[in-house]
Amino acid sequence: MATYHIETYGCTSNRGESREIERALRDGGHRPAPGPDEADVAILNTCTVVEKTERNMLRRAEELADETAELVITGCMALAQGEAFREAGIDAEVLHWDAVPEHVLNGECPTVTPDVDPVLDGVVGILPIARGCMSNCSYCITKFATGRVDSPSVEENVAKARALVHAGAKEIRVTGQDTGVYGWDTGERKLPELLDRICDIDGEFRVRLGMANPGGIHGIHEELADVFARNEKLYDFIHAPVQSGSDEVLEAMRRQHRVGKFREVVETFDDRLDEWTLSTDFIVGFPTETAEDHERSMELLREVRPEKINVTRFSKRPGTDAADMKGLGGTIKKERSKAMSELKMQVVGEAYGSMVGTEREVLVVEEGTADSVKCRDGAYRQVIIQRAGERGIEVGEFLDVEVTGHNTVYAFGEPV
Ligand code: SF4
Known part of the structure; x- marks a missing residue:
């Protein structure tokens, strides 16, 4: 908190x-x-x-x-x-x-409601597939509220997804504290099967897989990448928070992965998909993070070049083990987060810049400001179309656009 x-x-x-x-x-x-x-x-x-x-x-x-x-x-x-x-x-x-x-979550996973009820918000359907996680990260307070993963069956989740599609959902967001460990409590790793089954539902819609820790998806990453490669309805997007480029820091964080596993996941998706979005998070200034550890995180960011990056400066959460660790000074944390944020803007800006001049199909997901609409392409990159009302563009429609410009964290598109 x-x-x-x-x-x-x-x-x-x-x-x-x-x-x-x-x-x-x-x-x-x-x-x-x-x-x-x-x-x-x-x-x-x-x-x-x-x-x-x-x-x-x-x-x-x-x-x-x-x-x-x-x-x-x-x-x-x-x-x-x-x-x-x-x-x-x-x-x-x-x-x-x-x-x-x-x-603001500080590297913790998002909290889903206890009853995991789906919600339809405009054309976006939120589908919490499970509650809880299989980890015990030393900095996390969310875990106290959510506990060990508790997964409803694939059939239950598919029925909820179908109901969302029938109610008008064009984008289904599959969410959970850690979607990668869905089914672990039942002894089976069922995320690939669930995604396949949701994509089999009749209708024109897209599916966005929410946060999946690298430790949770490693081991099913090849199967999962195949599911992405064969299902057009799935946005080619994964959010796998690595949090640090240093194995020593990951150990102190009690993360279930090390940098090598994260790399393997990324390499597998790179092999299977032509264009996809890697979203990842870094916590900067964890109490045990040395200057060398920080540099390892910077190197990892330069190496894997995620298209979406969340940089969070470490802050203590009461009652967690990390809160009892001797912290780094505020100046060090500020300097490191500033350096990483600058690198992030460069890396993400280049990803969006490379889209300019290409054509792609987008889904209009919601209204923006000043007569614009926010759209997502197949890799879940954000594309803004201006003068949408004037052109009769409506939320929920699919259309082809040419990317005409970008603004670091999103692109501008013109219908073609
Ligand atoms: S995976 Fe870690 S950060 Fe996420 S909810 Fe579980 S303990 Fe917290």
């Missing part, structure tokens, strides 16, 4: 996004702090209407970066001019607003 402080500037759309961020944070067990100086993380939701506003945003970001343990900047200015914060030397993570709650 983290404490947060959130500040919002600008239009009603920004305020709505801040409400969504807060709702997700509270659902994840986080709570508001009395002010930025007492928060584990401060979130600045920015606006960029006129030049004077930009100067104010930069000034406020500078103040918050000094006052708070960790700063996240989101909103219009973050997306349109994220470079401005970096050029001003502001130590902050610049994120799309829907990536903020995940970032």
Whole structure:
């Protein structure tokens, strides 16, 4: 559980996004702090209407970066001019607003509700397939609430997925603390079978596999990569949080994988799929992390070049074993997270840049701001189409686009 402080500037759309961020944070067990100086993380939701506003945003970001343990900047200015914060030397993570709650999780897995009921939100169906995990990470507080994995049967989950499709879902998000260990409690590793069965449901829709720890998918990674290769409905996307490039740190974190297993998973997907998205997370500044360990994480990031990266600065969660470890100084943690965030923006920017000029099919998933829509391509990369209402583009439709530009963490597309 983290404490947060959130500040919002600008239009009603920004305020709505801040409400969504807060709702997700509270659902994840986080709570508001009395002010930025007492928060584990401060979130600045920015606006960029006129030049004077930009100067104010930069000034406020500078103040918050000094006052708070960790700063996240989101909103219009973050997306349109994220470079401005970096050029001003502001130590902050610049994120799309829907990536903020995940970032604040501090490397822990997302919490799903106890009853694992599916939810339909617009054309997105959320399908929690199991609750709990098979790990005992030393920094994790989520585990206390969720316990050991408890997996409903494949039939039950397929029935829930079918109901979501019949109710209008175009994107089914298969979620859980650790989807990779689905079925372990029953003695069988059933994720590949479940994904195959969901993809067999009649209808035009896409399936996004949620967080799967490298330790959970290693061992079924070849079978899983084959499932991805044969099912067009599955977004070619996995979220496998490695957390560190150092085996010593992974051991201190009590992660179930080591760097070698993570590499094997990535290499297998590289072999089987032409274009796919690797999403991974790094915790920077874990108490035992040395300068060499940090450099190993940077090297791993340079080597595997994930298309989506979440960098979290370590913060202690009460009651966990890592909270009793002697921590690193705030300056070291800030320097390391700044270095990794800069590398991340370069790596992710190159991935989106390489999409420019290509054509691809996208699913329109939700409305964006200012008459835009947010779409996902087959590798779950975000593509924004502007003037959507004017062109009669509707949420839930599939269409072909040409990628005409990019903005580091998403691309712009024009219907063809
Ligand atoms: S896998 Fe680790 S971080 Fe995730 S819920 Fe389990 S113990 Fe927590």
